[in-house]
Amino acid sequence: MGDSGKAVFLSYAREDxxxxxRIADALRAFGVEVWFDQEELRGxxxxDAKIRGQIRACALFVPLVSxxxxxxxxxxxxxEWRLAVDRTLDMVAGVAFIVPVVxxxxxxxxxxxxxxFLRYQWTRLPHGVPTPQFVEQVKRLLEAPRSPGQSGGLGSHSPPIYGAEATPLQKRRSAPLALVGAVVAIAFLVIAYFALRPRTAKITATPANSPSAAAKPPMDLAAAKSIAVLPFTNMSDDKDSGFFADGVHEDILTSLYLIP
Structure with missing residues (x-):
């Protein structure tokens, strides 16, 4: 059976x-021990005791999601998934163990x-075709010390690798919020510029009886300082954050109205 502490357990539906x-063959070709019921002799x-023992002893648990x-x-x-989750209850937070693969x-x-499963980094392997990066990352996790903070990358909470489309849910919501924050900062800089810049201009005195002075219409100061604030559009995929754009637009209009 080899070194059980370095083995990978593959869990899958029989249709997959x-x-x-394919994943098992690729990992085995690079010296990784893989456990999975390839003959479908289940029962x-x-x-059942053998499967439970392998899940308790394996180094990485790889569930195939489809x-x-x-x-x-x-x-x-x-x-099998529940047994793997139960095992994590005895692990220190941050240890890479479950490696979901779609x-x-x-x-x-x-x-x-x-x-x-959603707390770990997901990886996409269309049709179960492993990439060299996936194999290398699995080997790296198997060779890394089994301690928290030592196992970034696949199966952990770190950013996705090789464009795996495996972004955690928390990161999906951070992008629109960051965009809204940037828009708000720019908007308030514009407001501060118009509010704080000098509002007096040097006017050349003209005699009251000068014909040219009487002919010139008074300067429209409001037009000289006018600014148009167009509605903001929510460009993110998260439609629930659309109210941020409306709120920014209203805040800017209110602040500009208060400028003398």
Whole structure:
């Protein structure tokens, strides 16, 4: 069986066995020990005990998420997922253990997986075709010290690698908020400029009886200082943050109105 402390356990729905085999073959080709039921011989107390023992002993747990797992509300793979989550209860926070892999276009924010899976970095391998970067990252995690703060990257809370489209949910919401913050900062800089710049201008005295002075119309000071504030548009994917744009527009109009 080899060194169980360096083994990878693949968990998958039986419809995804071809994708699981491709991932297993690629990892094994680079010397990684992989556990998965490639013969689909499932059933019996001895087999169940073996699976439980492997999940307790493996170094990385790799659940394959797909449309097939979405469609199946029951399946032994869900028991495997629960066993892996239960094991994390005994682990220090920050240790890389669960490495969710999506093999199709299933979105993580709507996937039928344990909530614990969403705390880890997801990786996309379409049709279960592993990339060299994925294999290298798995090997790096297996060779890294098993302690918190030592296992960034795949399976942890760090940024995604090789364009894996595996952004955590928290990061999705931070982008529109950062954009709104930048817009607000720029808007208030514009307001401060118009509010603080000198409002007096040097006027050349003209005799009262001068014909030219009587012919010139008075300067429209309001037109000289006019500024148009167009409505802000929410350009982010998160439509729920649209009210930020409306609030910024109203705040700017109010602040400009108070400028003498």
């Amino acid at each position: 066995i071809a994708a699981a085999r 019996g107390d001895a087999w 449309q097939h797992t979405q469609e199946r509300s029951e399946g032994y793979f869900r028991r 093999i199709d276009d299933t979105a993580e924010n709507s996937s039928a997986v344990p909530e614990e």
